[in-house]
Amino acid sequence: MKTIKPTESELAILKIIWDHGACTVRHIHEILTENNREVGYTTTLKLMQIMHGKGLLERDESSKTHVYKALVSRDQAEQHLLGRMINDVFDGSAARLVMQALGNHRASEEEIEKIKQLLDDLEHKK
Secondary structure, eight states: OOOOOOOHHHHHHHHHHHHHOSEEHHHHHHHHHHTTOOOOHHHHHHHHHHHHHHTSEEEEOSSSSOEEEESSOHHHHHHHHHHHHHHHHSTTOHHHHHHHHHHHSOOOHHHHHHHHHHHHHHHHHO
């Protein structure tokens, strides 16, 4: 898998595209503004051009208004970023990450059931 290293601002743009599908710069900028991110239109445009250069976004130039779509899936980015966090912050221990997350965040009943199911599945794979 290629290295995925989005900045915080790039990740905000990727999240919008993952949620809304292919978008124009104007649409991305409007959503960022609605979400209380104070950023100028030209800054959004430049950031998306940089992301295109990094291989995070694909740009459709077939019409006057360019449309961007993500070249990495949410799942790919989550896996990569989580893997980096586990290695860099938790010294490679996924268990420490999970214990820290569950100790500092109230999980819903539904989330707890999903976690139990995942643990059962992992146990049966041994």
